[in-house]
Amino acid sequence: MISAPHRPSWDDYFMAIAMLVATRSTCDRLHAGSVLVKDKRIISTGYNGSPPGLPHCDDEGHLLEEGHCVRTVHGEHNAILQAAAQGGTSTRGSTMYAKYSPCIHCCKYLVAAGIVRVVIGRIYRNTQAVDYLKSAGLQVDLYRENPAWKQELARLFTEEIPTKSAPPVEFTVTPSGGR
Numbered sequence: 001m002i003s004a005p006h007r008p009s010w011d012d013y014f015m016a017i018a019m020l021v022a023t024r025s026t027c028d029r030l031h032a033g034s035v036l037v038k039d040k041r042i043i044s045t046g047y048n049g050s051p052p053g054l055p056h057c058d059d060e061g062h063l064l065e066e067g068h069c070v071r072t073v074h075g076e077h078n079a080i081l082q083a084a085a086q087g088g089t090s091t092r093g094s095t096m097y098a099k100y101s102p103c104i105h106c107c108k109y110l111v112a113a114g115i116v117r118v119v120i121g122r123i124y125r126n127t128q129a130v131d132y133l134k135s136a137g138l139q140v141d142l143y144r145e146n147p148a149w150k151q152e153l154a155r156l157f158t159e160e161i162p163t164k165s166a167p168p169v170e171f172t173v174t175p176s177g178g179r
């Protein structure tokens, strides 16, 4: 008998997904990730990366302009663009979970896309984003880390989860293609 695992709150759940999304970033200047959520459902996700088909910083180096890498589309921006490209659900009235506080440009896009709440995992550089989003009437919340959930996540990714006994299955591992 295993003890019942900790059940995450919605904020815990979506922020953990934003952290996971960030691991796909291809610019090591900042591994940002975000999740766009509406009615407790994920509309889209985004990480810092080049537009599809264009070279990545990880492969070609950064593309610097005035001290900033401009090769990538930021995670927050990418989430909005993915929602647009996929179609389906309007971003109006949605909530964004972002691993770091968005840059000022992404803040503008969040406001323009009709996003009403932003949950920030960690303040990056300064609180300009928070002030800007609040001035536009958005609800901004700083994510409060939940130690029990953090522990559960660590367990989830390091321990094998016991399952009911079943006959062993041979899997054929095929390498995933592309970046």
Ligand SMILES: [Zn+2]
Pocket (backbone or CB within 6 Å): 026, 027, 028, 029, 057, 061, 062, 063, 069, 070, 071, 072
């Ligand atoms: Zn870069």
Ligand SMILES: [Zn+2]
Pocket (backbone or CB within 6 Å): 074, 075, 076, 077, 102, 103, 104, 105, 106, 107
């Ligand atoms: Zn940005």
